Amino acid sequence: MPDDAELDPQAATMLEAIEAIGLPPSYATSPATARQRLEDFFGGGDPEPVAATTDYEIPGPAGGIPVRQYSPGGAGPHPLVxxxxxxxxxxxxxxxxxxxxxxxxxxxxxxxxxVDYRLAPEHPFPAAFEDCYAAAEWAAEYADTVDCDPERIAVAGDSAGGNLAAAVSLRARDERRGVGFRDESGDAPEIVHQALIYPAVNSPAGPTFGSYEENAAGYFLERASVEYYYGNYVADPADARNAYLAPLLADDLSDLPPASVLTAGFDPLRDEGRAYVERLRDADVAVTHEEFAGQIHAFVSMTDELDAAADGLDFVGEELRAAFGTGPTE
Known part of the structure; x- marks a missing residue:
């Protein structure tokens, strides 16, 4: 556990309830079971109302990518995340x-x-990353068709999604510099902000952090599960040093979009998130970091169980408003 921090009582109660069920951990199950577990745990609840939702597909490098569009009320064009x-x-x-x-x-x-990107192990790196970059490209090209402002596009994600948001930001910068996949400068999504929620930005080839040991077991995401997920995603060991797989290992983080980074104290990924914040700051990238010292990995998704989930969403929402120039919430 982190020094001088106490586990949030609501999180402790929830963890006790999970332990009492007595199910095997994700790393001891098949990907199909891990997927169903996540659906069962996070797929229910009482949804917060929004003005409209629409499901459709956009073109991707290996076929259609399913997406879901959530729209606010009021007149556009709206910022787009x-x-x-x-x-x-x-x-x-x-x-x-x-x-x-x-x-x-x-x-x-x-x-x-x-974005419902392709999943590993059936589709290892770079499949998810390529789908996610394609979605950002689509958003930049077609923002006006969904009543959005192409000058105000951000990327966001949690955990592996935070990894993908950071990687997409890196590739967009590289494409503009002419050092991306196409090796020529040209159009790339103009991303105004990257919101990274307890991001997985390291890899098995990267440094070892204290939070991997401090929070190795008992706090929802376990170190063995992190290793299991990387084992699924990284089919070629050489990819473990690829900056688009592990943004923390990138040689150069300059000229990236401003970032907001949320970390949790009782999370094995805590220290790599902190390290990424420092790397961004060293590269003169504007970054805001908020650590929820008493919280566990994935707490922002636990809107029905943890009061702190709303606080985490408030932080990210305020950061996005600031990036979009729309001012604070009422």
Whole structure:
């Protein structure tokens, strides 16, 4: 556990209830079971109302990419957030993060486009990353067709989705510099902000952090599960040093969009999130960091169980409003 911090009582109660069920951990199950577990845990609840939701597909590098568009009320054009769900690149869906996307729509007064990218191990790196970048490109090209402002596009995600948001931001910068996948400068999504919620920005080839040991077990996401998810996503060990897989390992983080980074004290990913904040600051990237010292990984998704989930969404929503120039919430 982190020094000088106490686990939030609501989180402790929820963890005790999960332990009492006596189910095997995710790393001891198949990907299909891990996916169903996440659907069962996060897929229900009482959804926060938004003005409209629409499901459709957009073109992707391997076929159609399912997306869900969440729209606020009022006249547009609205700012647009391209959102990437967590789940260790193995699990997660439009439904598991429906509550988070709804919360961001209402707090940031924006359209949210949630992306149902391909999952590992069936589709290892770079499949998810390529889908997510394609979604950002689509958003930049077609924002006006969904009543959005192409000059106000942000990316956001939690956990593995935070990894993907950071990686998409890196690639967009690289494409403008002519050092991306196409090796020539040209059009790339103009991302005004990256909102990273307890992001997984390291890899098995990166440094070892104290939070991996301090929070190795008992706090929802376990170190063994992190290793399991990376095992699914990283089919080629050489990819573990790829900056688009592990943004923390990038040589250069300059000229990236301003960032907001949320970390949780009782999370094995805590220290890599902190380290990414420092790397961004060293590269003169504007970054706001908020750590919820008493919280666990995925707490922002636990809107029915934890009061702190609303606080986490408030932080991200306020950061997005500031980036979009729409002012504070009332």
């Amino acid at each position: 391209v959102f990437y769900h967590g789940g260790g690149w193995t699990a997660g869906s439009l439904d598991t993060h429906d509550n988070v996307c709804r919360g961001l729509v209402n707090r940031a007064d924006c359209v949210v486009l949630s």
